[in-house]
Amino acid sequence: VIYNAIESLPVINYDFVIIGGGTAGNVLANRLSEISRFNVLVIESGPTNEGVLNSIVPFFAPQLGGSAYDWNFTTIPQRGLGGRILPLPRGHVLGGSSSINSMFYTRGSSSDFNRFASATGDPGWSWDNIQPYIRKNEKWTTPADNHDTGDQFDPSLHGFDGINAVSLNGFPQPIDSRVLTTTAELHEEFPFNNDMNSGNPLGVGWLQATIDHGKRSSSATSYLASNFQARKNLHILLQTRVTRILQTSTSVSTLAFRTVEFTSENASGPRRRITASKELILSAGSIGTPHILLSSGIGDQSELRAIGIKAIVHLPSVGKNLSDHPALSNAWFVNSNDTIDNLSNNATLRAELLQEWEKSKTGPLGNAGASHIGWLRIADNSSIFQTTLDPSSGPNTPHYELVISSGAGLNSGLPGHFVSIGTVVVTPAARGSVSLKSTDPLDPPLIDLAFLESEFDVFVMRESIKSARRFLSAPAWKDYVIGPADAFANATTDELLDQYIRNNTISVSHPVGTAAMSAKTASYGVVNPDLRVKGISGLRIVDASVMPFIICGHTQAPVYIIAERAADMIKMDWL
């Protein structure tokens, strides 16, 4: 049941209050409300996702950044980027970032999860043991054009009975065959991987995306589909901002936080409070979660004191360990008029294609931004390893990603016809932070991604661009690629390449780690492996912030997996 205003919410006892109706929050909303005697409340700051066309039509996703459905956070000036300030999009809408993201579905590597298990001492987080949760989440779906997908994925690796739709693209890109030919021609460096979600992502393969017959599948459209929304024991309060969580019991032996304080999104009206009888679950994401914890006096004691907040729980790791993937978009002019730039640069054509999409959910608008992605490692004997330990979780884990697309992208504004290869550092060594600007919980926090502050990250970015150039030097692209475009064209030496990197790197919007899991006995970390906040009862954190290390892939699938397991752990404790 959806409520749009605080005043309309009934006064009842809620067993669980979930803060944030985002990717993880809606998994919990669904799984906990399966138990009819649990009353579940979700408090979400954003509005409904229903009817938001840019969120429904996959091709329009890039228009959501900077819109009313984005929190519109920005970073502090980034020292590694010559002082540039970056936007850091986060979904401000039911479904959270799953309602505004680029829909790539990648699980990371098996060793990423095995490292979660070893870092926390909980084998339940290992690759083998999370397999049931992958399947609870995933509902493999045929692509919108029903093309033959025989050699494009491995069905044995996928779940067909889950909730969240995953599919291959439903419309071919004009460069598809050239990409595949390259994997044969340059087999050594760019081997074809027919399913990069096996735990061994290395190679180049077909993109899988959270798309359901041409429409976005988000945690809101899937886990909160109308049959689930109709549950009488599930209440979802929209347009309501959680300001703090409050201590419920003052006894030192049972420090409990089960009370949530909130106000309407436009901050009109008084702040209200609700106390959950079983647990509060913080699912406000990697920025929102530490922001709420710090505003509530849970964080580093001296840092809180410095801005005028009395620490109730001294947990120095809150807001630390922020990791994100630095990314660059690199475009080359091509010798063809048949590129996706036709859609990006021609509003009339987009309107025509939208009519086709509205009728049948087919056509190029039903696709995510690429057909193929690649996952690669820098050479084992790279000079950087003389000074830096490899931050990747193991030898089956890439250091960088190549996102191969026809066209320069919907937001590029570049006139002409292009092929582009996005380069992403997926095992960054740098760590940033989220901290408070003021004692006012409605003030946005200070976000420092620390991008390119580690030499390793710059090294990998440089190597990834060289690798992208080698990819396009395959015979398959002869007569097609004319040459690099825009600022990229001037990056002709290593020095100029570094300048180009620092001037143009952006975030691919994968922040994690700001309320990280650690072993129960560790002196650092924010939550135990069961996701309970250390030293506090009644409070769990379930979202991207609990990842102790960033996954080597796009982060939504791991968030879904973490949330599915968290739901099981919570049920186990209360049933």
Ligand SMILES: Cc1cc2nc3c(=O)[nH]c(=O)nc-3n(C[C@H](O)[C@H](O)[C@H](O)COP(=O)(O)OP(=O)(O)OC[C@H]3O[C@@H](n4cnc5c(N)ncnc54)[C@H](O)[C@@H]3O)c2cc1C
């Ligand atoms: C533009 C963009 C593109 C991306 N592309 C991809 C991709 O292609 N593939 C991929 O795998 N991942 C992608 N990601 C990352 C992925 O979407 C996120 O890692 C994941 O969705 C995070 O889930 P979460 O549950 O941690 O947070 P979110 O899904 O962001 O949920 C947090 C929720 O909490 C709410 N909230 C926060 N603070 C408060 C408060 N004080 N009061 C009330 N509610 C609050 C928010 O409004 C939001 O709904 C992208 C992200 C973005 C933003």
